[in-house]
Amino acid sequence: MPRQFNVAGVNKPSIHYTLPASRRLPGVRALIDGQQYFVVHAPRQVGKTTALHTLAQELTAEGTYAAVLVSVETAVPFRDNVGMAEDAILGSWKLSARVRMPAAFQPPPWPDAPVGSRIRYALQAWAETCLRPLVVFIDEIDALEGETLLAILRQLRDGHPDRPEHFPWSLAVIGMRNVRDYKLASGGADRTHSASPFNVVSKALTLRNFTHDEVVELYGQHTTETGQVFLPEALDRAFEMSQGQPWLANAIARALVEDVVTDRNTPITPAHVDQAKDILIERQDTHLDSLAERLREPRVRSVIEPIMIGAHLGEVPMDDRQFVTDLGLVRMNPDGGVQIANPIYEEIIIRMLSGSIRASIPPLRPIWLKPDGRIDFDALLQAFLTFWRQHGAPLLGSTPYHEYAPHLVLMSFLHRVVNGGGTIDREYAIGRGRVDLHVSKGEDRFAVEIKVWRADGDSDPLGEGLVQIEEYLSGLKLDTGWLVIFDRRPSAPPLSQRLGASTATTPRGKIVTLIRA
Incomplete structure (x- = not known):
């Protein structure tokens, strides 16, 4: 029986397609050999538990160390009862x-x-009686909060000077966050100046995503065992959609071979990958849902909202940017900027933020559809103006991301237009104040450039918008599109006076529809 793509729990090579975890943790063996205490942090579902469990088994089997992966998750119900938490751990x-x-x-x-010292006493006794140098990996450290987290970390710190004879030779704490954030979870008031309760770490490691070649290698194991082929373009598309995020790479593959293409004789194409992506987004499994729940946190919003509207991050603290990166929601692009981690997360974010908006939009009569199913763009324009006049203002208050609200309402309207029979692709230009949409339905394609006029002292973004939509249209090989300018200035005229559409000409002569709302 062939193995499976794993989407839950520790990877077991006997039943799951598996890549060597150690290659994604370079330098870890040197830290252990050097009696170091360190942190392994990475977003959820990237293989931290699997990697450290496997490493512990390898270390013990090699004969030098006695190594084990343990967890503190059982202490979660005892946030502020240190004694009960210690007993559970x-x-x-x-x-x-x-x-x-x-x-x-x-x-x-x-x-x-005594309560508050049981972990230290236990590790000391274990290290003193163990026949080999003891190496301990402590998983799920993020699960702890408050006094319990503070007590555990302080005991580890206090025992550190007594290693290796009276405390573990090497020790790692494993979680989503870097050690800099532990002072927050343990009750530190100031994330910039308060001391960490675990300041004995020599290094913080992170577990990187899969590379393109590793995704090809992982999927190739399925081909070897079943004969089912992934076309090269499908492999490229799977990496593009997942950006190598291990859970997503496995989940896409599992949806492909179990839901989309169950016939092993049928090669898997890029279109099949898109179907698998849609299944994941619609299903919104626990991993995706838990990420979406983070969006309302102020630290997360301060980073995500500027990205989604194409604005500068401004005065966002570096710790907040790193925190959102550690969660796995964003990544650094090759130019050094910050962007959403992958297209699937981007779609999940938009769906989460626009959920109330979509639910609040009443049924719309599709007057923009011709008898043959093609789009009548003049009718579509009138439908949007009518929609915005009747529903725009109330819907703007339906999302906690107020700066992003106009974009979400427009995209929700366009989702009704494509109605499951098309796609909306988005591009964000960080620092340029623009969001580009490419809408396709059947044979029809059109582009939308979104600009927002925010402050009274700012100039009309029309000129800049015309240059930008011209660039976007040229890249898509389209002749025309919409330039939508939302006037959100405090001194903006009433909607009844400013809402309307006209034509405008780009610097190189393209005619576009200018919508002011």
């Missing part, structure tokens, strides 16, 4: 060691100790 560690380590390296009975 030590009980979990005892069980994990029993099933993951040879009997000779398992811990002794935990010694009696």
